[in-house]
Amino acid sequence: MDTHVTVNEGSAVLRLAGRFDFKAHREFREAVDSLLQQAGKNAVQVDMKDVSYLDSSALGMLLMLRDKAKATSRDVALVGVSGSVRQVLDIANFSKLFSIN
Structure with missing residues (x-):
């Protein structure tokens, strides 16, 4: 998986x-830490337009991001979600935890 942080x-x-699977754990965690250090008070968007696949470990990583962001009073939105990625998030009821566009 490729990650890119823009603030x-x-x-x-x-x-x-x-x-977006378990192999991406270290890269995702490092990107999240970098993003939250740079983000100031900004809300966080996770652009998933180019994600071709995600598994249950990816769901856990998104929850970890949500918890870390919430601890610093930031909201997290998932954007560019479509296809099978959208289906997995819908099945997991992530729309109750995140804004999904």
Whole structure:
């Protein structure tokens, strides 16, 4: 999986691409830590437009991001979600935990 962190005055975005699974754990955690250090008070968006697959460990990583962001009073939104990725998030009822677009 590829990760890319972008922080502007108005937004903090974590762009993900490829397979989001257990192999991505270390890279995702490092990207999250970097993002939260740079984000200031900005809400966080996770751009999943280019994610082709995610598994249960990816769901756990998203929950970890949510918990870390919440501890610093930030909201997390999942954006660019479609196809089978959307289906997995819907089955897991993530719409109750995240804003999903």
